[in-house]
Each structure stands twice: as structure tokens, then as C-alpha cells.
Amino acid sequence: MQFFDVLRTANHNLFRNKVRTFLTILAIFVGSFTIILNVAINAGVNAFIDEQTDVLGGDDFIMLLSNGAESMMSSTGMGAASGPTEYVESEATSSVNALSKEDQEKLKQIEGIDADSFYSPTPINGEGYYASKKTDKKYVIENMMILPPGNFKIPLAAGSLPDDDKDTYQITLAPEYAEALGYDNNEAIIGQTITLAFKNDVLKTWSKVEAEVVGVEANGIVTSSMGSIISRALYDKIFDIAYQHLPAEYKENLPTYYIMATFDHEKFTEDEIKQKVADAGYFAWTVSDMMGMIRSFFDVIMVVFNVFGSIALLAAAIGIVNTLLMSVEERTREIGLDKALGMSSGHIFAEFATEAILLGFWGSVLGVLVAFGIGTAVNAAVHAPGGFLEVFPTFDLFRFTLDNILPLILIIMLIAFIAGTAPAWKAARKNPIDALRYE
Amino acid sequence: MEPVIETRDLVKVYGKRSMAFTALKKINLQIYPGESVAIIGKSGSGKSTLMHLLALLDRPTEGAVMIDGVDATKLSAHELNRLRNQTFGFVFQQFFMNPSDTVLENVVLPLKIAGKHRKERRTMAEKALKTVGLSERIKFKANDLSGGQKQRVCIARAIVNHPKILFADEPTGNLDSTTGDKVIKLLFDLNKKGVTLIIVTHDEDLAKLCDRQIRISDGKIIEDTAKASKSTKTSKKSRSEDKPKPSSKTKLATKTSAKGAK
Numbered sequence: 001m002q003f004f005d006v007l008r009t010a011n012h013n014l015f016r017n018k019v020r021t022f023l024t025i026l027a028i029f030v031g032s033f034t035i036i037l038n039v040a041i042n043a044g045v046n047a048f049i050d051e052q053t054d055v056l057g058g059d060d061f062i063m064l065l066s067n068g069a070e071s072m073m074s075s076t077g078m079g080a081a082s083g084p085t086e087y088v089e090s091e092a093t094s095s096v097n098a099l100s101k102e103d104q105e106k107l108k109q110i111e112g113i114d115a116d117s118f119y120s121p122t123p124i125n126g127e128g129y130y131a132s133k134k135t136d137k138k139y140v141i142e143n144m145m146i147l148p149p150g151n152f153k154i155p156l157a158a159g160s161l162p163d164d165d166k167d168t169y170q171i172t173l174a175p176e177y178a179e180a181l182g183y184d185n186n187e188a189i190i191g192q193t194i195t196l197a198f199k200n201d202v203l204k205t206w207s208k209v210e211a212e213v214v215g216v217e218a219n220g221i222v223t224s225s226m227g228s229i230i231s232r233a234l235y236d237k238i239f240d241i242a243y244q245h246l247p248a249e250y251k252e253n254l255p256t257y258y259i260m261a262t263f264d265h266e267k268f269t270e271d272e273i274k275q276k277v278a279d280a281g282y283f284a285w286t287v288s289d290m291m292g293m294i295r296s297f298f299d300v301i302m303v304v305f306n307v308f309g310s311i312a313l314l315a316a317a318i319g320i321v322n323t324l325l326m327s328v329e330e331r332t333r334e335i336g337l338d339k340a341l342g343m344s345s346g347h348i349f350a351e352f353a354t355e356a357i358l359l360g361f362w363g364s365v366l367g368v369l370v371a372f373g374i375g376t377a378v379n380a381a382v383h384a385p386g387g388f389l390e391v392f393p394t395f396d397l398f399r400f401t402l403d404n405i406l407p408l409i410l411i412i413m414l415i416a417f418i419a420g421t422a423p424a425w426k427a428a429r430k431n432p433i434d435a436l437r438y439e
Numbered sequence: 440m441e442p443v444i445e446t447r448d449l450v451k452v453y454g455k456r457s458m459a460f461t462a463l464k465k466i467n468l469q470i471y472p473g474e475s476v477a478i479i480g481k482s483g484s485g486k487s488t489l490m491h492l493l494a495l496l497d498r499p500t501e502g503a504v505m506i507d508g509v510d511a512t513k514l515s516a517h518e519l520n521r522l523r524n525q526t527f528g529f530v531f532q533q534f535f536m537n538p539s540d541t542v543l544e545n546v547v548l549p550l551k552i553a554g555k556h557r558k559e560r561r562t563m564a565e566k567a568l569k570t571v572g573l574s575e576r577i578k579f580k581a582n583d584l585s586g587g588q589k590q591r592v593c594i595a596r597a598i599v600n601h602p603k604i605l606f607a608d609e610p611t612g613n614l615d616s617t618t619g620d621k622v623i624k625l626l627f628d629l630n631k632k633g634v635t636l637i638i639v640t641h642d643e644d645l646a647k648l649c650d651r652q653i654r655i656s657d658g659k660i661i662e663d664t665a666k667a668s669k670s671t672k673t674s675k676k677s678r679s680e681d682k683p684k685p686s687s688k689t690k691l692a693t694k695t696s697a698k699g700a701k
Contacts (some may be wrong), residue, residue: 005551016539337535340496342524343552344517432496436535 006347010354013327021359024316024323028363029370031313032412036364036371037398038305039408044399045298049291051155051394059270061148063285064107064259064277066097098255103282110276112268113261117149120256121235124242127199132192134182141196142174143227146235148260154229155394158186159215162231170231171196172215177228186216196234198241207241209234219392313412317419320359324352324423335427336435349428356420357413364412372400441508442469443604443635444493450501451488451658462488464658465502472603474665475627475636477646480655487608489655490639494606495523524553528597528634530626532609534589538582542573542592545581549600567595571625587618594625604635611645623648 014021099107099120108115128141147154147161154161154172162170173189183189190213197208211234230238243251263273270286277284328335335348375398382389382397389395449466452459462485470476470493480486491497492504495511504511506522514522528549536545546564555563568574571591576584584592590610597605607626611619623645630636638649646652654662 002554005554009551333535334537338548338552340494340523340529341549341552342520342522344520347552433491436531 006350006354010351010358013331013351014355014358017327017330020323020326024319024359025363025366027316027319028313028360028412028416029366031309031311031316032364032367032408033371034305034312035309036367036400036405036408037375038302038309039404040371040375040398040400041298041305042302043401043404044396045295047399048392048395049295052291059287060262060265061287062113062261062263062273062277064099064113064261065257065283065285066099066103067281067283097257099257099259099282100255101253104256104259106280107259107277107282110280112273112276113263114149115261117262118259119146119149119261120259121146122239122254123257124238126201126242129197130177130181131195131197132181132183135180137180137182138197139177139180141228144230144238145227146232147229149262155218157216157218159190159213162214162229162234164232166231167233168231169209169211169234169237170214171211171234172217172229173213174228175217175219178213178216189213189216196238198238200241200244202245209237209241218394313415316363317415320356320416320419321422323359324356324420325426327355328352328423328427331427332430332435332438335430336432336438339430339432340436345428348430349424352424352427353417353420356416356424359420360413360416361409363416364409367412368400368405368409371398375400440471442505443472443507444468444470444637445505445508446493446502447505448502449489449492449499449504451485451492451497452500462658463492463499466658466660468653468660468663470635470637472635473630473633474651475630475649476638477649477652478637478639478655479641479643479646479652481641484655485658486639486641486655488658490606490608490637493637494527494529495519524549525600526603528600528602528605530590530593530597530605530607530610532612534593534613536581536589536593538580540581541577542568542579542581542584543577545592546596546599548596553600563599564595567599568592570598570629571595585618586614587621590614590618590622591625594622594629598629598634602634604637605629607636607638609640609642610638611642612640 104118104120107113108118129138130141131138147164156172157175158178159172161172171194178186178189181189181194183192192213193210194213195208196211197206199206211230217229239251243254265273268276270288274284274286338348339345379396379398381387383393384390389397446466446468449463450461451463452461454460466489478486478489488497492499495504495506498512506526511519511522543561543564546567547560550560550563565574565577568577571594573588573591573595576588576592581589581592590613594610605626610622610626614622626636626638627648636649638645640646651665652662653660653664
């Protein structure tokens with residue numbers, strides 16, 4: 001008997017009892033649908049996280065902090081939650097969270113960390129707003145940063161990043177500001193001059209700075225949290241405004257709270273470099289830490305989904321066993337005739353096993369098609385105005401690729417085959433005489 | 440001439456120990472090419488068991504079945520399947536058709552099992568259906584046929600592979616006399632063309648139409664018209680020799696002569 005004949009016969013037999021076959025396929029469908037959606041979410045989230053990781057310049061970015069800063073990072077939702085840090089008098093320095101010049105020198109000695117890449121801008125706190133000639137409205141400056149060292153690929157909606165080599169005041173605006181400042185779109189604001197106003201907390205005076213808009217950021221988890229990016233010249237100007245009341249000598253020795261740097265990630269893993277920093281008495285924070293929070297949220301969802309999907313598939317596998325056992329029972333005389341006419345036990349086994357595999361195939365294909373349809377619709381819906389992912393146009397919640405669909409279909413077919421072996425054996429082992437006599 | 444089927448001290452026991460039941464007790468017989476043999480017996484006599492063993496559908500407890508001089512008990516499962524598929528044809532009282540399939544699909548089943556190509560299967564099935572006079576029913580669902588037509592389709596299925604031996608188990612048992620006669624004629628026409636015919640029946644009239652009757656009772660042969668006379672071998676030979684043009688008269692003649700000599 002030829003392979004194609006086995007396949008044809010199995011498919012033909014499958015649709016003899018259409019209702020029963022449909023119900024069995026439906027059971028497999030539920031399981032495969034759940035798991036495929038889950039796999040698609042996993043792929044979608046991972047792709048997005050990877051993209052966001054690239055924003056931080058790949059895997060070589062490292063942020064160096066004092067030991068006590070660990071709790072600070074976690075309280076802002078960036079690190080792993082570890083609870084409040086207990087106050088210990090003897091370690092009073094760590095509660096300050098500051099890194100002195102001495103600390104910086106110690107950190108530069110750690111093997112694997114690029115000392116030349118060290119950059120530690122002093123945080124500037126205080127009030128400030130954006131204003132433009134196009135509108136009377138003013139907008140609060142939420143956050144600003146300088147381009148950190150390393151190979152950063154911050155996604156841009158328009159324009160470019162500030163050029164730190166030039167001594168001009170440049171700014172690449174955070175995503176939402178172009179239209180708010182009265183321009184038609186992101187392109188229209190490029191090359192325009194806007195006003196940034198800052199208040200000196202001590203002197204209670206306001207100072208204004210004119211800056212050229214050179215770009216607008218695209219939306220993303222990382223970009224939305226870092227705010228606008230300013231050139232180093234502009235940073236220095238703002239620094240002067242904020243600390244103009246301080247003597248020059250004091251200004252130069254202001255403590256630093258974090259150091260941005262790069263490490264040799266071809267030589268050391270993130271965990272290794274973090275261990276080295278920890279051994280030196282400091283705390284390091286890498287790209288994975290930031291993504292860990294997002295990942296852990298989705299991980300919980302995925303575990304729940306996978307458990308549901310697996311239970312559904314297990315039930316479906318039992319359904320396959322049941323369906324095929326009934327089929328073997330109904331077709332007993334047919335099996336007897338096949339055997340009498342010289343069909344081997346192996347072929348009878350193959351016929352029933354193929355039927356089981358086909359059940360798995362149709363169930364999983366149906367699952368893929370429906371999941372694909374729903375996933376695509378959901379993707380469109382969450383990116384539509386008002387959708388919860390509207391601000392992240394590159395974040396496809398469900399991502400379907402051949403890489404994640406094909407293995408799943410094959411695994412479900414394998415499960416179906418395993419479920420089908422018992423009934424198939426039962427059919428294959430039948431004695432032709434007894435089978436023919438079966439009433 | 441070598442027998443096409445030969446049995447040696449064939450014993451079949453069902454069950455074990457105290458529950459054991461001996462269905463066949465040392466059966467020895469030879470069936471020669473081109474013969475038409477009736478295995479006659481009452482229900483429970485062991486005639487069906489004998490046919491199952493001759494057709495290699497079951498394995499004997501003791502003894503051997505030789506097909507063309509080869510001991511079938513020594514064949515592998517694969518060789519056995521091949522032998523059944525290539526050498527034997529089966530016609531059953533209950534037809535055993537797949538009612539939802541078409542006539543064509545039912546007839547090609549042995550060819551499908553043999554692994555023949557679709558085109559070849561189709562041509563061979565058309566030929567077999569022509570032989571049984573059902574060419575125009577090829578696309579019909581098996582379920583839409585009358586009883587006689589169903590049995591003729593089953594004969595077409597049995598001969599589609601050009602078997603040497605045709606086993607018929609009560610082929611007319613489920614048919615009325617008119618349609619039964621048609622089926623019988625078909626079977627004997629095939630026998631005239633050289634196919635060895637083995638009919639299992641309790642119908643004396645049908646048995647009489649065969650060259651030879653083997654009567655079974657209690658698992659033993661109580662009468663074998665071929666063995667009955669000393670001239671068995673010669674008469675068989677002469678019969679085989681004038682096989683190309685046999686007539687019912689010569690058949691009857693041999694039968695009476697055999698019976699007379701008993």
C-alpha cells in the first residue's frame with residue numbers, strides 16, 4: 001500500500017462520522033488556539049523588548065550606583081523589588097546614595113568596564129517648562145537627559161539626535177511635544193527654536209534658554225521614560241542656571257548619584273560584570289534589569305496561558321483516544337476484511353495513526369487560523385486611537401511567524417499521534433477471523 | 440500434478456486445557472489446480488475452521504498447510520499477507536463491503552493493498568466488473584445495490600487480482616434462488632477459466648455442482664469424493680486435461696463414478 005493511499009484512506013475515514021470528528025477537532029482547536037496565542041504574545045513581547053534593548057545601545061550599557069541605590073532603583077519600578085532597606089548606622093555612607101570622586105576612581109579600576117566611557121551628569125532638580133512662539137501654552141519639563149555613552153539607537157520619529165561635538169543648544173524632543181507646542185507634525189518643528197525656562201529654587205528667579213529642535217523621538221517604553229535629549233552644551237547651561245548661587249569650587253565637587261558607562265560584553269556576561277561591581281562594594285544595573293520588569297509581567301500571563309492550553313490539549317488527547325477507539329470498534333469487520341485481503345498490521349496501524357495525526361493537524365491549523373485572525377484584529381485595535389498600545393506603534397502584541405507556528409503544529413501532531421497509538425495498536429492486533437465475525 | 444493446497448495432519452484446538460475444544464482432528468487433503476471443491480458440513484462441524492486454515496486466515500495448532508508445496512506455517516507475516524493478497528480471492532456470505540464507498544472503491548481494495556497505481560487499479564477493476572456484468576454500476580454507492588449485485592461486486596473484488604484460488608463461504612446464503620443461481624454460474628464460469636474454486640456450504644444442491652465434495656463432521660473428513668476411488672488421481676488428471684472444454688455432463692459423470700466406486 002502506498003503512502004498516499006494511507007493518507008487518503010485515513011482522511012476519508014476521518015470524515016465518515018463528521019460530527020464526532022468535528023467535536024474532536026474542536027477540542028484540539030481550543031488547546032492549540034490558546035497555546036498559539038500565548039506563543040504569539042511571547043514572540044510579540046520579546047521582539048518589542050529586543051527592540052527596546054537596542055535603544056539602550058545593545059547589551060554593553062551599564063549603570064553604576066552606590067550600594068544603597070539598589071532600593072532607590074526598585075522603588076522607582078526599575079529594578080527587582082527587594083523591600084525597604086534596613087538602616088544600619090555603621091553603613092551610614094551608603095544611605096546617602098552618592099558616589100564621590102574616590103568612588104568613581106575605584107569603579108574605573110574594575111576589569112571589563114570602560115573607564116573612558118564614564119559619564120556622570122549631576123542630576124538637576126527643579127521646575128521648568130517648554131514654550132514656543134506658536135502657542136501661548138506652556139508645558140512642564142518632565143524629564144531630560146544627555147545622550148549616554150555607548151552605541152545608542154534611540155528610535156526617532158523625525159530629525160536627528162543632538163550633536164555633542166558642537167557648542168550649541170540642541171534638543172531632541174520627547175514624542176508628545178511637537179503638536180502640543182503648536183506645530184502641525186513632527187517634521188514641522190525640526191529646525192525651529194523653542195524656549196526652555198528654568199527656576200532657581202534658591203534664588204526664586206526664572207531664566208530662559210533658546211534651543212534648536214533637531215529631532216523628535218519615536219514612542220517606546222525607554223524613550224517615554226527618558227524624556228527629551230539635550231546636547232551637553234545645553235545641559236551645562238541648565239546646570240549653571242540651577243546652581244548659579246553656588247561657589248564655583250562647590251559646583252565642581254557636587255556628588256554624583258549614578259555613572260553611565262559601557263562594559264566589554266564580549267568578555268563578560270551581565271551577571272559576571274555585576275558580580276565584579278558588587279565585589280567592589282557597588283551596585284550595577286544593566287539593560288536586562290530594566291527589561292526584567294516588563295518581562296516578568298508577561299511571564300506570569302504566559303504561565304497561566306500555558307497551563308490552560310496544556311490542560312485543554314490533554315483533554316483533547318483523551319478525546320482523540322476516545323474517538324479512535326469508537327472508530328476501531330465500528331470498523332472491526334472492515335479491519336477483518338482488510339487483513340483477510342492481505343493488509344499488514346503495520347498498515348492498519350499506520351492508517352489509524354495517520355487519522356490521529358490528521359485530527360491533530362486540522363485542530364492545530366484551525367487554531368492557528370483563528371488565533372491569527374483574532375491576534376491581527378487585536379493588534380489593529382490596540383494601535384488604533386484610544387487603544388492601550390496607541391503610543392507604541394512598533395509593539396505588535398501578537399506576533400505570528402513560521403518559526404513559532406510550525407513547531408507548534410508539529411508538536412500537536414506528535415501529541416495526537418501518541419494519543420492514537422493505543423487505538424491503532426488495538427486495530428492492528430485484531431485477528432482477521434474474529435474481526436470478520438464481529439457483530 | 441502438484442496439489443495447489445495440501446494439508447498434513449491439520450489440527451486446530453480452540454481454548455486451553457479444560458476448556459479446550461478440538462475443531463479439526465488430523466485433516467489430510469490435497470486440492471489440485473482447477474478443481475472445484477465443496478466443503479460440506481453442519482454448523483459447528485469444523486468446515487469454516489478448515490476453510491480459514493486453508494485460506495491462511497488462521498494458524499493451525501498442529502500440522503501444516505502447503506501452498507504450491509511451500510509450508511505456509513513457516514512464512515513470515517509479510518509473506519503470508521502477500522500470498523493471501525496475490526493468490527487468494529474471497530467471497531463471503533455477508534459480502535463485507537464498505538457501504539458508503541463506491542463500487543469501484545470496493546473492487547480496487549485488494550489492488551490498493553498490493554500497492555498498485557491508480558491507473559492500473561482502475562483498468563483492472565473495470566475488467567473485473569465487466570466479468571460480473573456490472574460495468575455500468577462502477578460509480579454507484581455499494582449501499583444502493585441489490586443483494587445479488589452486491590455479491591457480484593464481491594466476486595469482482597475477489598477476482599480483480601487474478602487469484603489462483605477462490606474461496607467462497609456460503610456465497611448464496613443471503614440471496615434468493617434466482618440471484619443465487621446467477622452468482623453460482625459466475626463462480627463456475629471462473630472455475631472453467633482455470634481458477635481453483637473452494638466453496639464452503641451446507642447447501643447440498645450447490646455442493647453437487649462441484650467436482651468434488653468433502654464432507655466434514657466433528658472435525659473429521661467423513662467423505663471425500665476424490666479419495667473415494669482408486670482412480671482418483673487418474674480421473675483428476677484426465678479431468679484437468681480436458682479442462683479447457685469441461686461440461687456439466689462430464690462433471691456429473693465423474694461425480695457419479697466416484698460415488699459409485701465408494
